Amino acid sequence: MHLAYPAVLAVLLFSVGVYGVLARRNVILVLMSVELMLNAVNLNLVAFDVWLRDTLHAGQALTLFTITVAAAEIGLGLAVVLLVYRTRRTAAVDEVTALGDRHEADELSDGEKEQAAA
Amino acid sequence: MSTLLAAAGSLEPAARSYLSPTGQEIVFLLVGALVLGAAVVSVTTRQLVHAALWLVVALGGLAVEFLLLTAEFVAWVQVLVYLGSVVVLVLFGLMLTRAPIGRSPEADSGNRPAALAVGAASAATLVTLVVDAFRSSWIDLSGAAGTTRLTGEYLFSHWVLPFEALSVLLLAALVGAIVLSRAKGGSADAKPRAGKLRTGLTKQKER
Amino acid sequence: MNLALPILVPALPALGAAAGLATGRRHPGLARPLAVLPVAVSAVLAVVTALHLGTGTTLDAATRLAPTGGPEISLALHLDGFSSLISVLVGLVATCVQVYSTAYLKDDPRYPSYAALVSLFTAAMFLVVYSGDLIVLLVGWEVMGICSYFLIGHHWEGADARSASLKAFLVTKLGDVPFLFGLFLLGADAGSFRITEVLRTAAAGGLQHPTLIALLLLAGVAGKSAQFPLHTWLPDAMAGPTPVSALIHAATMVAAGIYLVARLLPVFLLSSAALLVLAVMAAVTMVGSALCALAQDDLKRVLAYSTVGQLGYMAGALASGDRQAAVFHLVAHGAFKALLFLTAGVVIHAAHTNSISAMSRIDGLRRRVPDAYWTMGLGLAALVGLPPFAGFFSKESVLTAAEHAARGEALTGHLGPASAVPAAAGWTVLVAGLLTALLTAAYATRLWLVAFHAKPVAPAEADAPYSPEIDEADPAHAEPAAMRWPLWVLAVPTMGFGLLGLRTDWLPRLLDGEPLRPGFETAVLGTGAAAIGIVLGYAAWRTATARAAAGQPATDPGRLLLGPLHGPAQHGFGVDRLYSALFVRPTAAAARLVRFLDRAVVETYVRGAGAAPGWLGRAVRFAQTGNAQGYLSALLAGAVLLAVLVAVGS
Known part of the structure; x- marks a missing residue:
């Protein structure tokens, strides 16, 4: 089998995952897209492992580890999402912007300035 | 790298033709198209639960691809872990966050054009690179590389230490998930702290 | 004649002034003796010096401090009848004034510094009188000027x-x-x-x-x-x-x-x-x-x-x-x-x-x-x-x-x-x-x-x-x-x-x-x-x-x-008003002009230099939305860009 097939498929899956991570609004959908990206990497690992005929089978072993880590990741990620949802009643990524630049502070200080000027 | 590639890959020129695919290749390509299509639908559909279900299709298709690449054990692990637990977890998460059933107009954020651009750019770049690098490489699928027996042997001979470390990691993740999701006393009516949080939607509505 | 005598005459009030300034705040009781005694002793020493010197003779003594490029500057004494007479007068008046001040400024909280300045002033005047060198004389001359400034401004x-x-x-x-x-x-x-x-x-x-x-x-x-x-x-x-x-x-x-x-x-x-x-x-x-x-x-x-x-x-x-x-x-x-x-x-x-x-x-x-x-x-x-x-x-x-x-x-x-x-x-x-x-x-x-x-x-x-x-x-x-x-x-x-x-x-x-x-x-x-x-x-x-x-x-x-x-x-025949018209007002007008130039011209540049980074910062602030997806998009776009650059460049 041509190595290009799994490699290109992995690349395309990865890019689809990138799109999903960047475009989805719901955090759980973002996590799903992350799974897609991880699986693209898994595909690469398996394909190259077979191609290289690695005696240690590093690729497949690493794939197993990745799957395990991915399972842990999704569990922890969902726990975090649930926590966020419990405190904020939302699971939308673009509404969790507490670390952003505080525009309210600007508006407040502007208002104070106007008051002082008046 | 080139010496490694040359040593590893088959040098049989007749086998390299893209115009005369083998049976395995045809199946791989068909399943690959299915996987890709399911993935695309999964990241673009407006129905959240459907997205999860399309993810099942994509991941299952990937398991078939693993089988085609003779990675038998990995394929079953993929089915067990991903289809059996991860997707179920995701579905539970969707339900617990009260994801709307049916078409949801707000499934995509305003970042979509940028996401499309970045995704397309990365796809173009990587495809170009990968095709340029591996267009003449050939995988010899003759020997069974991923049977359960073989996998068990190398996993518990060469990779036993990382395996144990990973089990510790899993335990830590388990404890962490429990700690994170455990409701603190009376947190059912826990409110956001005043003045700290902002929801863009409500703000826009106020305006 | 012993040179220590004429040297002590200006030195004693200066030391008294230093001591008075150093101790005045903590030991106000010392202020009075420190004010009166050195000046009085100096006055006596001035009389003794004058008597030693006698009439019609002069005393010159000098020690060179350091070689200078131009005319020499030396610590020089020049005593004659004029300096004797005036130093006795200075000593007498200064002693009377210090004694008088102890009563006149009895309840003044700033008496210690006042008395020290009077002592310093006396020392400077003695220096002017005894000095045999014009530069040393100038030192005393200027010390008197600054003491006078402080003492006039006492209230x-x-x-x-x-x-x-x-x-x-x-x-x-x-x-x-x-x-x-x-x-x-x-x-x-x-x-x-x-x-x-x-x-x-x-x-x-x-x-x-x-x-x-x-x-x-x-x-x-x-x-x-x-x-x-x-x-x-x-x-x-x-x-x-x-x-x-x-x-x-x-x-x-x-x-x-x-x-x-x-x-x-x-x-x-x-x-x-x-x-x-x-x-x-x-x-x-x-x-x-x-x-x-x-x-x-x-x-x-x-x-x-x-x-x-x-x-x-x-x-x-x-x-x-x-x-x-x-x-x-x-x-x-x-x-x-x-x-x-x-x-x-x-x-x-x-x-x-x-x-x-x-x-x-x-x-x-x-x-x-x-x-x-x-x-x-x-x-x-x-x-x-x-x-x-x-x-x-x-x-x-x-x-x-x-x-x-x-x-x-x-x-x-x-x-x-x-x-x-x-x-x-x-x-x-x-x-x-x-x-x-x-x-x-x-x-x-x-x-x-x-x-x-x-x-x-x-x-x-x-x-x-x-x-x-x-x-x-x-x-x-x-x-x-x-x-x-x-x-x-x-x-x-x-x-x-x-x-x-x-x-x-x-x-x-x-x-x-x-x-x-x-x-x-x-x-x-x-x-x-x-x-x-x-x-x-x-x-x-x-x-x-x-x-x-x-x-x-x-x-x-x-x-x-x-x-x-x-x-x-x-009104002093309007000399003050004349000076005010001739010097003070033009100077004040020039100062206003400089102030205007400073405020309106120089400060504009300064403000501009401050405003440009401010505007830049405000523009950059718009990127800080707090939206993780935006950050991630920029990060991945940058990574892709770098990869392309590396691929094209190599």
């Missing part, structure tokens, strides 16, 4: 004290800058800053620019000795405490300019133009200040203007080429003017006001302060020049010198030819001196009569101007002894010092050796002018009293005497 809570101290500092500095250049020029011409070297060069005709040097030095002398046109700071300096006025503005600092000219008189004798300028300056100062004194209502301002006038006499004597007369008058004036200021302090202390017309309404003021009453009478008699007080002899010696100069026989002694002094200078000084003698007698009489002898015609007004000085003394009690006995100590030389000039082997032996006996014609003329002035003052006072008794509004005798000149004279 800095008041706006007039602040502005007066600033004015004194700026005006004297205005003279000091040309003075410094004059010293440099003198040192460059003579090749040395040693006074003996300078005088030797001057005698040998080695100075190339005598007129320029003399005129530059005269600017500094005019500033320090309050001569027209730089006299304006002295009347305002009365905002300082009265003992300071007695020390600085009567006996010592203002005398420094006269002393310097007396020291360097051979240089001035080389330039008849400078002598003429000095004579005109002295004449204008004398007459103008006497007119102003006649119009003042503030007791201390009267005395200040009289100081300016008496300094004019000394300058006139120097312009006539007779430094003996100048120093004779300096010492006599120092004694009686210090006495007058100290009595004025006592009177102000008792009357709670500076205004003599307000004093005239206080019943029995003269009975309340009998010491001050009598000693002020003695001082005023000396000021007027009544025989046999000190002022008579010294003033007559000045007039005699002027008369000799007018006749072309100037009493230059061995310092230079008599022809060096232009006759015009002599005539100017003689006429102005006689006129001033008349005016001086008039204002002294007016002061004496109005302050002490007026009958109270109306109850004291509540809004009479009060002295700003802290005063908790009970007016019913007599003044403390520390404020009374310095008056009598100073009254002794006021009465008897003039007699020392009668015999050539007394005072003149100490100086240049020329006779100081008054000439017959000038004695008659001067005393006659003084008598006319007294009669005029008395008549004006009688008229004013009679008018007041007749129910008419009370008038000042000075107003009757001066007529239309009274208004301008009260």
